[in-house]
Amino acid sequence: MPVVTVAPGGTATTSLTVRNDSDIVEAYSLEVVGDCASWTTVEPARVSLYPGTSETVTIRLEPPRSPEIRAGELPLAIRVLPTEHPDGVRVPETTVYVEEFHQLRTELQPRRRRGWLRGRYRLAVRNEGNTPVQVGFTPGQPGEELAFTFNPAGPKLEPGESTEVGLRVRTGKPVWFGSPVVWPFTLTTAETGDQDGTRPDRTQPDETAHRPPLDAEFVQIPIFPKWLLAVLAVLLALLLAWFTLVRPAVRSAAKEAANEVVQPRPTPAEEQAGGGQTPGSGTGGASPSPGGPGQGQNPSSGTGGEGISPGNGDGGTTVGGGQQSSETIDLKTTTGTTESGFHRVAEKTVFGVTDIVVANFQGDEGVMTISFGNRKITTIALETFRNQDYHWVTPIKIPANNTVTIEVTCAKPGTPATGRQANECHEVLNVSGVVSRTEQ
Incomplete structure (x- = not known):
């Protein structure tokens, strides 16, 4: 049989002559064997011949x-099997040359990528031809703003083999502000270099090797979005408004408040020494008396004097220009009992109380009562506070030999900062004010 050349997807024929050299009528079965058997047929597949006759079959x-x-090249063999004399089987052979064809299937994902400077793509390539090829990639764009990198750059694929190639697209410079910039580009895939399995006499190129390019684009987004410019403008406007309007007003208000704080406030004794004369009362309130400055009438004594105010119910008068004083009462009380602590005002003095501070630093539970002389100032539940302070603009005057008294009923000792519960309640009272001398 002659050599046969066939193109994949096409059809080729050859012939084989079968001759009966026996002396009887013989039937012959023809069967294709070898690598070409799956796509080769014999027509007819069975012939009957008289002695000395022959017949040509088509392959x-x-x-x-x-x-x-x-x-x-592939071997082609036809097995000719006689029915009556199977030992006379013959297997004529020939060579079939299968022509090559090139077919690449490529797919680019994604077709659109966003980024500041670079974008990454995946290129899937499959060799659907019947000969090994080395693949090359050719990018294209209207300008030269983009740089392309392939990894691997030129893969070699066997027939039916697939691979994935990484593509990185990079721009030369960033876009700082404004709208995104779209960079379209194309990608062409083709076979490069010498291909294996080609015939030396093959000079015509395979038209299927030329494929349309793949279209894609890289969207370069700005580093700073549009809304950031608006935010910066608003912040700048607020900053300018602060320095031009708000800051001067705040500084002026703060300066006025500071001036008010640093201005000295006259003490009650100084006000009395200034020439006013007030009638004595239990609360220490003062009001100017008629008759002009420096001279007044005392309802309790019938006489008045300059710089003198009446006592607080003890029949004496206080001399102006008292001295600041502070006393502390430290009281401990066992659970379930009531204890008292006091400070007694010295003879020939009047204690004008302006401030008291009460400390329940253990967090005890119970009741505390504070009294000035026979006058009860307040009663407090210990569990409602840790530190409490009271202040009076007009001093509360306590005459000589009267007391500042603190009375505590301890229900439950608290837990101080040490973390261990105390054995007894412990309260501290600090009383401050002005002590003035009196004349009987």
Whole structure:
């Protein structure tokens, strides 16, 4: 049989003559064997011959266009089996040359990528031809703003083999502000270099090797979005408004408040020494008397004097220009009992109380009562406070030999900062004010 050349996806035929050299009528079965058997047929597949006669059969080759049918030479054999004399089987052979074809399938994902400077793509390539190829990639764009990098750059693929190539697209400079910039580009895939399995006499190129390019684009987004400019403008406007309007007003108000704080406030004794004369009362309130400055009338004594105010119910008068004084009462009380602590005002003095501070630093539970002389000032539940202070603009005057008294009923000692519960309640009272001498 002659050599047969066939193209994948096409059809080729050859012939085989069968002759009966026996002396009886013989039937012959023809069967294709070898690598070409799946896509080769014999027509007819069975012939009957008289002695000395022959018949020519047609061998039809139809290889599919598939990477499984490799390009190159393949052996073709036809087994001729006599029915009556099977030992006389014959297997004539020939060579079939399968032509090569090139077919690449490429897919680019994604087709659109966003980024500041670079974008990454995936290029899937499959060799659907029947000969090994080395693949090359050719990017294209209207300008030269983009740089392309392939990894791997030129893969070699066997028939039916697939691979994935990484593509990185990079721009030369960033976009700082404004709208995104769209950079379209194309990508062409083709076979490069010498291909294996080609015939030396093959000079015509494979038209299927030329494929349309793939279209894609890289969207370069700005480093700073548009809304950031608006935010910066608003912040700048607020900053200017602060320095031009708000800051001067705040500084002026703060300066006025500071001036009010640093201005000295006259003490009650100084006010009395200034020439006013007030009638004595239990609360220490003062009001100017008629008759002009420096001279007044005392309802309790019937006489008045300059710089003198009446006592607080003890029949004496206080001399102006008293002295600041502070006393502390430290009281401990066992659970379930009531204890008292006091400070007694010295003879020939009047204690004008302006401030008291009460400390329940253990967090005890119970009741505390504070009294000035016979006058009860307040009663407090200990569990409602840790530190409490009271202040009076007009001093509360306590005459000589009267007391500042603190009375505590301890219900439950608290837990101080040490973390261990105390054995007894412990309260501290600090009383401050002005002590003035009196004249009987």
